Amino acid sequence: MKELLARPGFLGTAATLGADLSQLMAMLFTGLFIIGWIQARKKLGNAHHWLVLGGMVAMLSFFTSYYLFRQLGVLAFEGRTGFGGSDFMYHKVFIPILTVHILLVIFGLIMAVYMIILGFRAQQVVGGSRQLRPGELVVRKEKLLRIFLVSGGVLLGLYAVVGTRLGTDFSLRRLLVYLSGLMVVGFVLGVEKTVERFWPDGERRHRILGRLTMTIYCILFLTGTITYTMLYVLYPGKVG
Numbered sequence: 001m002k003e004l005l006a007r008p009g010f011l012g013t014a015a016t017l018g019a020d021l022s023q024l025m026a027m028l029f030t031g032l033f034i035i036g037w038i039q040a041r042k043k044l045g046n047a048h049h050w051l052v053l054g055g056m057v058a059m060l061s062f063f064t065s066y067y068l069f070r071q072l073g074v075l076a077f078e079g080r081t082g083f084g085g086s087d088f089m090y091h092k093v094f095i096p097i098l099t100v101h102i103l104l105v106i107f108g109l110i111m112a113v114y115m116i117i118l119g120f121r122a123q124q125v126v127g128g129s130r131q132l133r134p135g136e137l138v139v140r141k142e143k144l145l146r147i148f149l150v151s152g153g154v155l156l157g158l159y160a161v162v163g164t165r166l167g168t169d170f171s172l173r174r175l176l177v178y179l180s181g182l183m184v185v186g187f188v189l190g191v192e193k194t195v196e197r198f199w200p201d202g203e204r205r206h207r208i209l210g211r212l213t214m215t216i217y218c219i220l221f222l223t224g225t226i227t228y229t230m231l232y233v234l235y236p237g238k239v240g
Contacts, residue, residue, distance in 0.1 A: 014236035015228065023228050029059045030221040037214045045123070045130035053119065056112045063109060085235030094230050101223035108220055111213045114188040118209065122202035137202025139192060 009020030032055040039048035083090050124133040199205035231237075 009232075013232040015232035019228065019232060023224065025059075025062055026221055026224050029055055029062075030217055033214055033217050037210070040210065043131075045132075046128075049119065049123070049130050053116065056116050060109065060112055063105070082237045083231060083235055084237035085230070089230070089235065094227065094235075097223055097230075098227050101220065101227055104216055104220045104223065108213070108216050110188055111209070111216060114192075115206075115209065115213055117188065118202075118206055122206045132203040132206055134201060134203045136200045137205065138196050138200070141193075 004017065007017045009015040009017050011020045011023070013020070015023070032051060036048050036052040036055065039051065083094055085094070121139070122132055122137055123130050125131075195205065195209075199208060
């Protein structure tokens with residue numbers, strides 16, 4: 001797989017196949033979430049639910065593969081050799097933008113997990129149509145612990161199944177990816193009680209955090225496109 005992703009890309013730039021695929025998927029996911037946001041504004045609850053849920057799950061699956069193979073997107077380069085521009089552009093422009101992008105990726109993945117959980121908890125079905133349920137939305141600590149334990153079992157089960165199906169030996173890096181996923185779930189559940197204090201009403205909480213998440217993904221696409229352009233179009237270096 002690494003060899004395949006390291007081949008020349010399909011967008012006509014100096015990027016690898018993995019980098020072009022990463023950029024294409026980022027555009028696809030951003031577009032899906034913008035459509036989902038429009039659906040929510042128009043109160044198309046069922047369409048919004050399935051499109052955003054499918055997009056979130058697909059995005060989480062994609063970025064899990066991203067870190068498993070470590071060949072997709074702007075992180076494929078190693079140090080200064082991957083950037084062909086000047087030291088000023090590298091240290092003062094490219095690295096700061098890339099750092100912001102990485103931090104937003106981490107926060108965006110956390111918000112994806114949280115919004116999936118919140119979406120199910122805050123909704124109600126009225127006459128076959130999904131709607132946000134107004135009123136206080138709280139969760140007991142015992143339930144949070146059960147969710148965390150079940151999530152841990154699912155993630156570790158996936159790790160075992162993937163390793164068996166691919167016929168691969170134990171990989172510390174792969175295990176760390178799945179454990180990181182469990183840590184994300186734990187973090188999301190851990191801050192839930194704090195979030196409840198700010199927005200106890202489930203409907204209002206979903207709308208506010210939904211807008212925040214949408215804004216983050218738009219900025220993510222912008223910073224990702226800038227780093228892709230600088231790395232593979234304006235200042236290509238030795239990427240391998």
